[in-house]
Amino acid sequence: MKALVTGAQGTIGARLCEDLVRQGVEVVRWPRERVPVDDYWAMERFVREVAPDVLFHLATASRPTGRPNESWLVNYEWTSELAWICRQVGVRFVFTSTTMVFTPRAGGPFTVDSVPDAAEGYGYEKRRAEERIFQQNPEARVARLGWQIDRRPEGNTMLASLEAQARERGFVEASTRWFPACAFLDDTVRALLALVWTEPGLYLLDANERWSFHDIVRALNDTRASPWRVEPSEHFVFDQRMVDDRVVLPSLRARLPTLP
Structure with a gap:
């Protein structure tokens, strides 16, 4: 091929x-x-x-x-x-x-x-x-x-963005009303x-069944040796989830077991 x-x-x-x-x-x-x-x-x-x-x-x-x-x-x-x-x-x-x-x-x-x-x-x-x-x-x-979420904080990934925010602001702001x-x-x-x-x-x-951005950020934070300070907010409100029964991706919880 x-x-x-x-x-x-x-x-x-x-x-x-x-x-x-x-x-x-x-x-x-x-x-x-x-x-x-x-x-x-x-x-x-x-x-x-x-x-x-x-x-x-x-x-x-x-x-x-x-x-x-x-x-x-x-x-x-x-x-x-x-x-x-x-x-x-x-x-x-x-x-x-x-x-x-x-x-x-x-x-x-x-x-x-x-x-x-x-x-x-x-x-x-x-x-x-x-x-x-x-x-x-x-x-x-x-x-x-x-x-996209990756264990490496590189490229255009969620972890890279969160790392950058933590460096620049000293904390990570995460909406409880955004379901990405x-x-x-x-x-x-x-x-x-x-x-x-x-x-x-x-x-x-999409692998997000039901979790808010705040839930996901906190679960990612649980995997880190040096945790961020995570601040909840309601600044972005959007249920962005996609559902397609023909495509089976491992649930986020399979990768982030501390998700609620």
Whole structure:
């Protein structure tokens, strides 16, 4: 098996590549510096040359280069072209979206039938990309993800954010009224790998059954040698959880046994 991966240096992409290599999969990382994301024919030639079995599209506009409308170009237009190319050349296409396609006005828990309402920013771009993917490639798999949790405080993970907040403010503020969509990074990666062989469609990857952000932060704090000072608040109110019985992720409690 051969996998082509965009966003291979990101939080999820790097771990996904590690897992693929461990399983004996040949991994090719998309070279943006050599294959521009706005040159359709260069992209199609590259995909045909690599001839992957699956393309995991995880990249976002996280490293701006100053190009006009770069976020839209990367999050929407590049996604649209890759979905179409994969359809033309017969490559399975797996795209990672986000629970941010919903705003607090919508109110979860969300299912595959919930209608996204993000009208601007990153969530809007991802929402429009989801719609476009299924127009371009009905055989695609789209996975909406929440915030990733890892034991290492690195990358764009919950633990890294909490560590930074503790350093800057001397404490961690955690809302008792926010129920975030989230999962442990290793579990998300395993689920993405499994999606390659599932039926095409939209999938929701969330391991939070019922816990508030405050609950989760306190449980993470219990695993630390040098605990943070955790301050409860009600500053963010949002049930962001996603429910999808077709995708079974280990519950957060399996990873954080002190959750209430």
